[in-house]
Amino acid sequence: MKMIDSHAHLYYDSYRDLPEVLERAEEAGVTQIICIGTDLQSSEKCIELAEKHPQLFATVGIHPHEAKMAPVQYLNFLENFLHHPKVVALGEIGLDYHYNHSSPDIQKRVFREQLELANSVEIPVVIHSRKSDDDLLYCIRKSNSKNGVVHCFSSGVETAKQLIEIGFYISFTGIVTFGNNETEEVIRAIDINSIMIETDSPYLSPIPFRGKRNEPAFVKYVAEKIAELKDISVEEVANLTTINTQKLFTQLTN
């Protein structure tokens, strides 16, 4: 069984044992891992990790939490990073109105600027969205963006369907094992061809590791839960989500 962890933050100090973490991922069948940047510094770290490990790929971007800290020239820095052969997407970018670490106005500006940059260089986006459905759809539609994934999906069926209609994928984390009815309803309602799986390591460990540090090997618990909800085999979930992820992030198969 082969899987891709489409979203992990492996640059934290808590991964001092990264070689062992990557070994366990390989043993679990995780063949590729996308390391996700949240500001310029972590984006650079993702690229360094991807240069060192063939199974790792990188994204670069400014997370909504960090939007107010983005330096004036941040778009130039990101554009330079995007030329790297192991950078597969711009992200994570988006809106988070649950925490509002940056004001909604700043979040929207930085989100839209990055959507436009991604469009101009024709690279997909990895989107983070929390309690921001209306503005999320508005910004995506305004930018004419059609190529991306909304990760750690936490909205309802209607938003999922609208995103899929635009051309986006929907990605799920270990939260699916927590027994949240709305998320389960979304998974049942949408086509498997629009689904991706991820850990969002080191956060959101699935049951039976809830509360502990997460790692890419645990993505199989996400696949198992989706298999149960869709009443198909876990091999099928692994296989189809791998195909979906490689369709979106085309560098994975180059």
Ligand SMILES: [Zn+2]
């Ligand atoms: Zn996120």
Ligand SMILES: [Zn+2]
């Ligand atoms: Zn993340």
